[in-house]
Amino acid sequence: MKVLLVYAHPEPRSLNGAIRDFAVQRLRGAGHEVQVSDLYAMQWKPQLDASDSKAPKTDAPFHPSLDSKHAFDNGLQSDDIASEQHKLRWADAVILQFPLWWFSMPAILKGWVERVYAYGFAYGVGxxxxxxxxxxxGEGTLAGKRAMLIVTAGGWESHYSARGINGPIDDILFPIHHGMLYYPGFDVLPPYLVYRTGKVDEARFAQIREELGERLDALGTTAPIPFRRQNGGDYLIPQLTLREEVAPQAVGFAAHVDGGRR
Structure with missing residues (x-):
């Protein structure tokens, strides 16, 4: 497989840096081709703005989506955006690795999504x-590819449980899993999570290597999260609400996962 690892942590000597190095080594050792987008090392520009086009319009206000579409359609995207899109087209699987900061991904990674997911490339199609x-x-330009998160968190696993103070980790990651990955078509695998990062010693890191190694070995075969397909019959169109007979007791994020396909 061809694997793109998009990495977002500012310190290469951190736990995240060690996990990244292990993941790359494990994947390459298994015969996979690997590219790494180390966003901090690349000094990635996170903000989406008019400079994302090589020929920004000067006669009208900047319109994020329409200007993104114009640049994509006319080959005017900045080189850094076009390069990351090329990597996404190349990849069979994408791994996003990041620490959970304020209940989401670091701003630099969110900016990678905002800029690389251009109108016409990742949305506004069909x-x-x-x-x-x-x-x-479940459909779109990235359909047929797989995606997985590697996420580290300082809190205890119980803090992110169904009744934990921080809320269920599946709910916290839903906007990333369902919105940033499933929306443009990825098959989204369950995440690999590391809790209590401040307490990771050599023994715990050995366990992380064993667990993550097994997940990486199964990157091509692990069953994805069974999100419902928008155009698969479960939703009314154009309202885009679930039909009354579909999971009638389910609400919120869980309603959009087909429990019968687990």
Whole structure:
């Protein structure tokens, strides 16, 4: 497989740095091709703005989505954006690795998504009608590829449990899993999570290597999270709400996961 690892941590000597190095070594040792986008080392520009086009419009206000579409359609995207899109096209699987900061990914990684996911590349594609509402949520330009998160968190695992103070980790990661990965078509694998990062000693790191190694060895075969397909019949179109007979007792994020396909 061809694997792109998008890495977001400012300190290469950190636990995240050690995990990244192990993941790359394990994947390459298994015969996979690996590219790494180390966003801090690349000094990635996180903000989406008019400079993302090589020929920004000067006669009208900046419009994030429409200007993104114009640049994508006309080959005017900045070189850093075009390069990351090329890596995404190349990859069979994408791993996003980051520490959980303030209940989400670091700003630099969010900025990578905002800039690389251009209109026409990751969204705004496909037919919009009374039968379909675009190619998204299980379809789209990145369909057929796999994606997985490697996430570290300082809190205890119990803090992120179903009744934990921080809220369920599946809910916290839902906007990333469902919105940033499933939306443009990825098959989204369950995440690999490391809790209590401040307490990781040599014994715990050995356990992390063993657990993560098993997950990486199964990158091509692990069953994805069974999110419902937007155009698969579960949703009314164009309302995009679940049909009344579909999981009638389920609400919130969990309603969009088909428990029968687990």
């Amino acid at each position: 037919e919009h009608s009374d039968q379909r509402w675009g190619d998204r949520y």
